[in-house]
Amino acid sequence: MKATEQPYAYATLLERLEELYEVEFTWLKVEQLVAGLVNLDRNTQDFILGWAERLLTTNVYISHEFIIRVVEALDRLERRVIEAWAVHAADTFDQQGLRPALAVIQQVDSFLESAHAHAEGVAFDEVESILSTFVCGLSGRRLKLAQGESVYTDSETLYLPNITAKLVKSKDNFLLCKAQVAFMWAQTRFGSFRVDFATAFADYPDRQQALAAFHALDTLRLEAYIERELPGLWRDMQHLENLYDETSCPSPDKGRLGGVSLRLQSPNATINDVLALIPEVLGQSFPPRIYQPRLNPEAVTACMLARMEREKILLRVKLAELVKEHKEETPPDLPLSGEEEEKKEVAPPEFEMREVQEGQGMELVLDDKPIAPPEDVKQLLTSIMLDWGDVPPEFLVPAGDGEYDPSLYQKEEKDIEDVWKGIYHEEGAFLYREWDFARQHYRKNWCVLRELELPPGDPAYVDKVLDKYQGMIKHLRRTFEAMRDENRLLKRQSQGDDVDIDALVEALADSRDGSEMSDKLFQHMHRADRSMAVMFMVDMSGSTKGWINDAEREALVMLCEVLEKLGDSYAIYGFSGIGRKRCEIYRIKAFDDLYNSATKARIAGIVPKDYTRLGVAIRHLTEKLNTVEAKTRLLITLSDGKPEDYFDIYNTQYGIEDTRQALFEARRTGIHPFCITIDQRGKDYLPHMYGHANWVEIDDVKKLPLKVADIYRRLTS
Amino acid sequence: MENAANATNHALIHDPSTYLIEKEPYYVPVGNEITLFEAAYANHLPLLLKGPTGCGKTRFMEYMAWRLRRPMITVSCHDDLTTSDLVGRYLVKNGETVWVDGPLTRAVRSGGICYLDEIVEARKDTMVVIHPLADDRRIMPIEKLGQLLEAPDSFCLAISYNPGYQSVLKELKQSTRQRFVAIEFDYPKPALEREIIMHETGLAPAVTDKLLKLAEMTRNLKDNGLEEGASTRLLVHAGKLISKGVEPRAACQGAIALALTDDSDMIAAINELIGALF
Numbered sequence: 001m002k003a004t005e006q007p008y009a010y011a012t013l014l015e016r017l018e019e020l021y022e023v024e025f026t027w028l029k030v031e032q033l034v035a036g037l038v039n040l041d042r043n044t045q046d047f048i049l050g051w052a053e054r055l056l057t058t059n060v061y062i063s064h065e066f067i068i069r070v071v072e073a074l075d076r077l078e079r080r081v082i083e084a085w086a087v088h089a090a091d092t093f094d095q096q097g098l099r100p101a102l103a104v105i106q107q108v109d110s111f112l113e114s115a116h117a118h119a120e121g122v123a124f125d126e127v128e129s130i131l132s133t134f135v136c137g138l139s140g141r142r143l144k145l146a147q148g149e150s151v152y153t154d155s156e157t158l159y160l161p162n163i164t165a166k167l168v169k170s171k172d173n174f175l176l177c178k179a180q181v182a183f184m185w186a187q188t189r190f191g192s193f194r195v196d197f198a199t200a201f202a203d204y205p206d207r208q209q210a211l212a213a214f215h216a217l218d219t220l221r222l223e224a225y226i227e228r229e230l231p232g233l234w235r236d237m238q239h240l241e242n243l244y245d246e247t248s249c250p251s252p253d254k255g256r257l258g259g260v261s262l263r264l265q266s267p268n269a270t271i272n273d274v275l276a277l278i279p280e281v282l283g284q285s286f287p288p289r290i291y292q293p294r295l296n297p298e299a300v301t302a303c304m305l306a307r308m309e310r311e312k313i314l315l316r317v318k319l320a321e322l323v324k325e326h327k328e329e330t331p332p333d334l335p336l337s338g339e340e341e342e343k344k345e346v347a348p349p350e351f352e353m354r355e356v357q358e359g360q361g362m363e364l365v366l367d368d369k370p371i372a373p374p375e376d377v378k379q380l381l382t383s384i385m386l387d388w389g390d391v392p393p394e395f396l397v398p399a400g401d402g403e404y405d406p407s408l409y410q411k412e413e414k415d416i417e418d419v420w421k422g423i424y425h426e427e428g429a430f431l432y433r434e435w436d437f438a439r440q441h442y443r444k445n446w447c448v449l450r451e452l453e454l455p456p457g458d459p460a461y462v463d464k465v466l467d468k469y470q471g472m473i474k475h476l477r478r479t480f481e482a483m484r485d486e487n488r489l490l491k492r493q494s495q496g497d498d499v500d501i502d503a504l505v506e507a508l509a510d511s512r513d514g515s516e517m518s519d520k521l522f523q524h525m526h527r528a529d530r531s532m533a534v535m536f537m538v539d540m541s542g543s544t545k546g547w548i549n550d551a552e553r554e555a556l557v558m559l560c561e562v563l564e565k566l567g568d569s570y571a572i573y574g575f576s577g578i579g580r581k582r583c584e585i586y587r588i589k590a591f592d593d594l595y596n597s598a599t600k601a602r603i604a605g606i607v608p609k610d611y612t613r614l615g616v617a618i619r620h621l622t623e624k625l626n627t628v629e630a631k632t633r634l635l636i637t638l639s640d641g642k643p644e645d646y647f648d649i650y651n652t653q654y655g656i657e658d659t660r661q662a663l664f665e666a667r668r669t670g671i672h673p674f675c676i677t678i679d680q681r682g683k684d685y686l687p688h689m690y691g692h693a694n695w696v697e698i699d700d701v702k703k704l705p706l707k708v709a710d711i712y713r714r715l716t717s
Numbered sequence: 718m719e720n721a722a723n724a725t726n727h728a729l730i731h732d733p734s735t736y737l738i739e740k741e742p743y744y745v746p747v748g749n750e751i752t753l754f755e756a757a758y759a760n761h762l763p764l765l766l767k768g769p770t771g772c773g774k775t776r777f778m779e780y781m782a783w784r785l786r787r788p789m790i791t792v793s794c795h796d797d798l799t800t801s802d803l804v805g806r807y808l809v810k811n812g813e814t815v816w817v818d819g820p821l822t823r824a825v826r827s828g829g830i831c832y833l834d835e836i837v838e839a840r841k842d843t844m845v846v847i848h849p850l851a852d853d854r855r856i857m858p859i860e861k862l863g864q865l866l867e868a869p870d871s872f873c874l875a876i877s878y879n880p881g882y883q884s885v886l887k888e889l890k891q892s893t894r895q896r897f898v899a900i901e902f903d904y905p906k907p908a909l910e911r912e913i914i915m916h917e918t919g920l921a922p923a924v925t926d927k928l929l930k931l932a933e934m935t936r937n938l939k940d941n942g943l944e945e946g947a948s949t950r951l952l953v954h955a956g957k958l959i960s961k962g963v964e965p966r967a968a969c970q971g972a973i974a975l976a977l978t979d980d981s982d983m984i985a986a987i988n989e990l991i992g993a994l995f
Contacts (some may be wrong), residue, residue, distance in 0.1 A: 046929065074909060075755075129982045129986075130982055130985045130986045130989060131986070131989075133938065133941070133942055133982065133983060133986030133987075134986045134989045134990060136938055136941050136942075137934035137937050137938050137986065138933065138934060138937070138990075139933065139934075139937060163985075176792050178989060192802075228991040229930075230994055231927075231994065231995070232966075232991070232992050232993045233992070233993035235993075236992070236993075339891050446729065454894045494745050497800070497802075497806055498801065498806060498807065498861075499806075499807045499808070499809060504809060504814070508812055521809050525799065527840070562937035603887070606926045
């Protein structure tokens with residue numbers, strides 16, 4: 001074992017911290033810190049200094065404050081908690097800025113209290129994916145999950161808080177989230193909101209009191225439904241109630257609703273029964289259930305009104321489309337006489353909802369014949385039935401010609417171009433995390449990325465390039481044509497479709513001769529099966545201005561020409577941006593796009609833009625590439641230098657480490673990344689990012705157009 | 718026969734071109750598929766069975782083979798299936814070449830039913846060999862033998878495919894599909910599915926209803942992370958495990974959740990659904 005090292009001496013610590021905090025510029029006082037640290041053992045000193053350095057990359061004041069506070073908190077906190085505390089402070093800085101982050105550092109004890117929440121609580125991010133699938137599996141309207149201040153639903157979105165930590169164990173906290181989600185689902189599914197909140201409570205002098213009674217009674221009704229429909233969950237919910245009773249005081253009131261609860265537990269109980277029973281229990285206190293969400297009548301009413309209007313017209317438009325499709329499918333069998341024909345045109349198509357069989361649901365009927373509506377119409381009908389109880393007849397009238405105005409039923413979508421104007425909007429953009437190597441953690445939702453259209457350039461550009469490289473292209477095409485995997489007959493195989501007569505004759509001769517007979521007597525048809533998808537990521541940073549940009553575009557033209565010959569599926573995207581809030585991806589050719597004049601014009605339109613934030617671009621394009629079906633997936637970056645961004649930490653080792661991490665992530669999903677660079681200092685950082693064999697440097701930019709195609713050939717054959 | 722096999726723990730060897738199914742396979746008709754099949758069979762029309770996996774297509778074929786008292790030869794298609802695999806090939810035996818019939822040829826010669834399961838999995842160039850058999854010519858040219866087989870009246874060609882996989886690569890060519898009479902299958906209606914599960918597994922009605930609810934839930938997840946919901950077959954698997962005494966949650970997790978997907982979040986979500994029901 002290594003001998004315990006001596007603690008750092010006062011002078012060493014002083015020098016190190018002065019250097020760390022650059023005291024001649026920042027004027028921070030480090031003597032107090034050194035005094036705190038000097039009496040600790042070496043291991044603890046290293047631990048604290050290590051975290052101080054990691055925090056320093058986030059903010060110098062946070063790091064400074066951290067050392068002050070951590071020394072006095074050392075006795076009380078385990079190292080694991082200290083690490084969580086530091087990371088939480090850094091996360092707070094990312095999301096809210098310096099002041100709240102300093103508050104986190106300064107109030108160690110309040111963190112300690114909430115440390116439980118962090119250790120045993122469940123975060124919304126952790127449960128979102130599982131529970132939104134869970135709620136999708138339950139029947140009814142498709143509900144969304146979102147993070148909110150409290151637990152409630154507006155009948156379309158279920159809101160859960162950032163962290164649920166009401167119970168001691170994380171397992172139970174997860175169950176609680178599940179119960180809350182299921183309860184809110186039950187509210188929408190079993191008609192809790194089929195109430196006019198504006199008028200139903202008007203007669204009660206104290207509206208809040210009446211609403212509380214309503215909510216409590218409805219809870220009884222819904223619990224009975226859940227007990228019948230989801231018995232396993234109901235057991236869990238009772239378990240949660242018991243846990244809750246143990247922690248809070250058991251409430252004597254729970255049995256008092258006894259009389260009414262029997263009536264509400266009947267399978268036929270509706271929301272109207274709940275309304276009718278309110279006067280009987282008015283004024284009582286109703287201890288809330290642990291999983292009971294808050295009732296938010298305003299949100300529900302606003303959401304429902306908008307939806308009911310929208311869905312009515314949407315359904316009528318969809319039905320009109322259905323009628324049209326139906327007419328095309330079933331042409332009249334016999335030519336009708338003039339009179340009959342007139343009649344036929346006059347009679348409008350009639351839709352109807354009919355019960356299939358006792359308790360087997362409803363089906364849509366057109367002119368007396370049941371029809372199977374497409375999935376979206378089914379969803380719509382379900383949603384309407386949930387709001388109205390059934391489908392009102394006026395909803396079933398197909399829309400007339402004048403009612404096709406999409407603005408009436410489509411949710412408004414913002415124009416992407418407008419979003420950058422004014423203050424930054426993150427709405428509708430893709431959010432990506434970024435790896436902070438100093439912190440050894442991801443910065444969550446750090447980069448805001450948008451996919452933009454590239455304005456087309458000179459349509460004749462591609463032809464000019466083809467002229468310029470005429471001879472070369474011919475040669476390249478030939479080489480690539482030879483690479484095409486074609487069906488070919490393989491002779492002398494040990495297995496195959498047919499006997500290889502030549503081989504058989506030889507083998508028979510051999511065996512007469514006394515030598516061993518070969519078993520390779522068959523011929524086999526080898527079928528072409530080259531399944532390759534390649535994504536080209538083109539650097540559109542400002543530094544490519546001039547001949548580099550020209551070379552890039554020419555290289556892409558050559559590539560497209562040969563890839564079309566080869567038949568591999570390929571896409572080309574450009575990337576650029578300023579800062580983490582404005583990362584941009586430009587579509588030049590998507591996998592589905594053809595290599596046509598529009599694509600050619602977009603290649604011509606590639607212009608130098610801003611900076612190179614590589615990591616986020618890799619993450620986005622990796623996702624795209626992974627949606628394509630192929631045996632081999634390649635991500636090829638055409639770049640002219642290091643990752644960099646506008647006066648940003650990204651220009652340092654941070655950017656290189658984030659890119660490396662993004663490439664790791666890509667590799668984990670089965671993608672092979674490769675980099676083609678013209679940066680002569682590439683060997684300093686590319687092996688670290690891409691690995692030793694996965695990059696190539698081109699020393700002469702003029703050769704880029706020819707080389708790229710050649711490299712691709714070598715890579716894929 | 719079955720008992721003998723069980724007693725000796727040895728597989729019985731049957732010749733597929735003569736083997737008849739003795740015992741009536743359990744099959745509950747969903748619609749008019751039996752009449753349709755019989756009418757098509759009488760008129761020498763080939764059949765195309767469409768439907769999601771595990772909804773009873775193969776069981777229906779077994780039932781029809783039993784009903785019509787014909788031997789059935791099933792070929793499970795895959796992307797390496799070549800024409801020779803269907804028609805036949807020369808093999809070398811004792812220094813001589815010997816012709817061996819493929820399953821399709823055998824079915825034609827013996828006047829049985831040839832069932833090509835999941836036909837879209839086969840390569841497109843392989844599929845065309847069934848064309849002359851599937852129209853009114855009902856012939857099968859065997860080039861390598863220089864023979865032209867004319868199918869007897871009792872021969873029947875049936876193929877199955879699952880239109881659920883929305884992949885361009887796995888679509889049936891028009892020239893193929895337009896030769897067939899199509900029968901569409903779907904998961905049986907709840908009442909029927911209930912009957913089937915209870916018959917196959919011997920479960921109590923209460924547990925069966927929970928299984929059906931679970932099936933409904935997973936079918937809601939189709940296109941929301943799942944390619945397919947739980948098929949009737951999976952429900953029967955889970956039911957059989959439960960009736961053997963496996964704890965219902967564990968049975969459903971093994972037979973349904975893990976069988977449906979590999980995605981860990983999806984498995985967790987389905988497990989939560991199972992937990993909510995049982």
